Amino acid sequence: MSQVFIRPATYEPDALRPLVFALMDAMGGAELSRSCRVLIKPNLLSAARPDHAVLTHPAVVRCVVEYCLDKGVRPSVADSPAIGSFATILRVSGLGAALAGTGVECRPFRDSVKVDVGEPFGEIDLAAEAIRADVIVNLPKFKTHSQMLLTLAVKNLFGCVVGFRKPEWHLRAGADRQAFAWLLVRIGRTLRPSFNLLDGVLAMEGQGPGRSGVPRKLGILMAGKDPFAVDSVACRVVGLDPGDLPLLKAAAAEGPLPEPAIDGALPDVRSFRLPRLTPLLYGPQFLHGFTRRHLLQRPVCDAKLCRLCGECVTICPARAISQEGEALRFDYDRCIRCYCCIEVCPAAALRSADTLPGRVFRRLIFPAR
Ligand code: SF4
Ligand code: SF4
Numbered sequence: 001m002s003q004v005f006i007r008p009a010t011y012e013p014d015a016l017r018p019l020v021f022a023l024m025d026a027m028g029g030a031e032l033s034r035s036c037r038v039l040i041k042p043n044l045l046s047a048a049r050p051d052h053a054v055l056t057h058p059a060v061v062r063c064v065v066e067y068c069l070d071k072g073v074r075p076s077v078a079d080s081p082a083i084g085s086f087a088t089i090l091r092v093s094g095l096g097a098a099l100a101g102t103g104v105e106c107r108p109f110r111d112s113v114k115v116d117v118g119e120p121f122g123e124i125d126l127a128a129e130a131i132r133a134d135v136i137v138n139l140p141k142f143k144t145h146s147q148m149l150l151t152l153a154v155k156n157l158f159g160c161v162v163g164f165r166k167p168e169w170h171l172r173a174g175a176d177r178q179a180f181a182w183l184l185v186r187i188g189r190t191l192r193p194s195f196n197l198l199d200g201v202l203a204m205e206g207q208g209p210g211r212s213g214v215p216r217k218l219g220i221l222m223a224g225k226d227p228f229a230v231d232s233v234a235c236r237v238v239g240l241d242p243g244d245l246p247l248l249k250a251a252a253a254e255g256p257l258p259e260p261a262i263d264g265a266l267p268d269v270r271s272f273r274l275p276r277l278t279p280l281l282y283g284p285q286f287l288h289g290f291t292r293r294h295l296l297q298r299p300v301c302d303a304k305l306c307r308l309c310g311e312c313v314t315i316c317p318a319r320a321i322s323q324e325g326e327a328l329r330f331d332y333d334r335c336i337r338c339y340c341c342i343e344v345c346p347a348a349a350l351r352s353a354d355t356l357p358g359r360v361f362r363r364l365i366f367p368a369r
Contacts, residue, residue, distance in 0.1 A: 002229035006148055006237070006264035008220040009201050011050075011059045020063035020197070021070075023223040026263075027195045032071040032135065039133035041193070043141045043156050044079035044106075045209065046311075046344050047092040053204040053215035055089075056139045058098035059140060060199050060221070064137055065104050075137070077106040077161045082166065082344045083220045083316060107109035112162040114357070115333030118184035123201035124169070124183075130160040130191055142200035142218060142234060146275040146352050147177060147339045148246055151209050152234045153196040153227035155247060156186040167340050177277075180338075181250035188227055188251075196230045200237070205273040211348035220267055229260035230329040238272035277351075297352045299341050305349035312341035312350060320354055 005026055009019055032038065042061050048054035063078065068075040077099070081089055086108045090096035095106055109127035116123050130136060138157030148155060161169060169183060200220045204213040218237065224230040228251055232242040244249045251257055306328065313321045313328070320334040321341060344351040 001119060002226035002258055004222060004224040004226075004229050004233040004260045004262055006220055006222050006262065007234065008219055008267070008268065010219065011201055013059060013063075016059055017063050017066065017229065019276075021067050022062065023062065023197060023221060023333060024067045024195060027223055029067060029071065029195065032068065033073040033299050033307060036073055036134045037132060038073050038075040038135045038137060039129055040068070040075050040137045040139060040161060041130065041156065042079060042095070042139040043143075043151075043159065044093065044095070045086050045088055045159075045354050046082055047088045047346060048211065049092060050094055051202070051215060052211060053141070053202045053213070056141050056199045057201060057212050058093060058095040060197065060201075061095060061139060062098040062102070064139060064197065065099060065102050068137075069102065069104070073105060076129060078104075078109050078127070080109040080127060080162050080166070081159075082340065084311065084344075084346075099203050101233060102352075106208075109160065109292040111164050115190055115208075116138055117183075117190050117208050121183055121186055124187075125162055126190070127160045127162050127186070130157075134295075135195070136191055136193035137195040137197070140196070140198050141209075141225060142198055142203035142209060142222075144213055144273070144275050145276070146207050146209075146342060147179065147337070148184075149274060149277060150229040150231075150234065150238070150240070150245060153193075153224075154251075155184055155200055156192050156232055157187050157193065157227070158184055162183055167315055167338070177246050178250055181246040181252075181326050185254065186252045191315050193227055194225060196224055196227045198230055198234060200234070205238075207275050207342070207351055210269065210343040210345055210350075212345070212351045213344055214273070215270065218269060224260070228259075228264045232257065233260050233262055237266055238269055238274070240274065246253075259277060296332075297354055298332050298335060298337070299330060299339065300341055300353045301330075301348050302328060302349045302351070305347045307347050307349075309346065311344050311346065315340045 042056035111128040112125035145151040
């Protein structure tokens, strides 16, 4: 049985610091020794302010860094953002300022090593720093995800796939949500973080995980040694059956997951808005071309919000977005619905939307949704 701690929390430093220290102790932090190579892995997806609830709050990262320093360990803090300059992410997120004076720097992952995560994926490129670390402290953000429903502890480790390799894997996992979930499970089981501290103080609901999501105060920190157990309890926090989370479904298909033991009270969270997921492809294979074109949700752009920055064009693994004059053009035949574009858009100009035939079809097939 794996223990998962839930505690009420705020970002107010005088209250947050002792809480983070206590949670790290409860997960076995006292065993950290001077010789340990410790990697702290927050969510640094893209440049976003703390009140946007896209990234792990800088105050949480700072407290974990202080905890490590207190144990005589100089940790490294790193992530592989989807896009954008790392210096901008550090400035806008407030993390650069939060770490000032600690002597600890936050860097992007650069080098990768090939690691066999098992069939059918084989060898994939993971951050060398994550593979060589004795201890990984995983600091995910509690957010919705329009492709995977929620992004929590296990999904945060996908950030250890270095830079441009990430969209490549989205492409290879294709329009198959379960295949992508399975890949995430394999990465989680390969990296096996020793500490998982989920920032759910200011969480995100709606069409996350980027700026299209809506900040939602949950006022909690969650912690556990097993990221799958943390994710399972996080589902319950927002009223979702853990078996309905694609990632936990993929994990359970490889063997039953142990029942987590919850230490603390589940908060009273009402009407948490999950993103609406529709099946990625309907019907028999010979109809998939038709369903992809006419029935699937698709990314759409609000031209009034778009700044034509080109970040979505750059990140798109399927080369499905181009700029034509003052507008973006989507090639929906190529688009694999990975929603990387929505994730990185700094202007919240992109969202996933139903087609008209798709809406009608879904009402006929799933009248209750
Ligand atoms: S258009 Fe967006 S959702 Fe479609 S493949 Fe490109 S990044 Fe993914
Ligand atoms: S949709 Fe967003 S990411 Fe794409 S060009 Fe416009 S502002 Fe940039």
